[in-house]
Amino acid sequence: MRFFIIAAFFLVLTFSFSQSARLEEYTLTAAQKHFTAIIRGLPGVTAAEWKSPVSFWVKASSKAVGSPPRPQAAKQLADILVQRGRTALRQPFCVHIYQESANELAKSCMY
Numbered sequence: 001m002r003f004f005i006i007a008a009f010f011l012v013l014t015f016s017f018s019q020s021a022r023l024e025e026y027t028l029t030a031a032q033k034h035f036t037a038i039i040r041g042l043p044g045v046t047a048a049e050w051k052s053p054v055s056f057w058v059k060a061s062s063k064a065v066g067s068p069p070r071p072q073a074a075k076q077l078a079d080i081l082v083q084r085g086r087t088a089l090r091q092p093f094c095v096h097i098y099q100e101s102a103n104e105l106a107k108s109c110m111y
Contacts, residue, residue, distance in 0.1 A: 026053050035088045039081065054093045056085070060105070065097065069105050078108035086110050 028036070028050060036056075039048045044064025051057050058081065065073045074097040081095045094109040 026050065031089050031091075035085055038084075038088075044077075054091070055096065056081075056093055057096045057098065060097050060099060062099075065099065065105060069099050071105055074105035075108065078106045082108040082110045 032050060036048050036050065039045055039056075039058060044061050045058055046061050047057075047059035049057055058077075060069075060074065060077060062069070064077055078095045078097045082093075085093060085095070092109070092111045094107055096104050097106045098104050
């Protein structure tokens with residue numbers, strides 16, 4: 001019986017931590033969802049996602065930034081996306097362009 005009480009306690013404790021972690025996740029605004037859908041549909045964009053309320057990450061293919069990737073082309077893409085997002089989102093945010101998961105090629109911000 002003692003084993004079941006201890007197991008139930010740990011189960012409840014684990015569940016409460018997972019619920020609190022879910023509450024801390026960021027919920028996208030309608031404008032962010034719409035902007036993300038538009039950007040994902042652009043040629044040369046393979047993925048786009050918000051990592052935080054102000055950090056928008058875009059994975060670009062070699063079609064968009066070249067192969068090997070050209071930092072100038074990535075910066076130009078980031079600048080264009082920030083300008084498009086300026087009117088669509090009306091909030092401060094940064095666009096990060098990357099090809100590999102941990103390799104940021106360019107970043108452009110709007111404050």
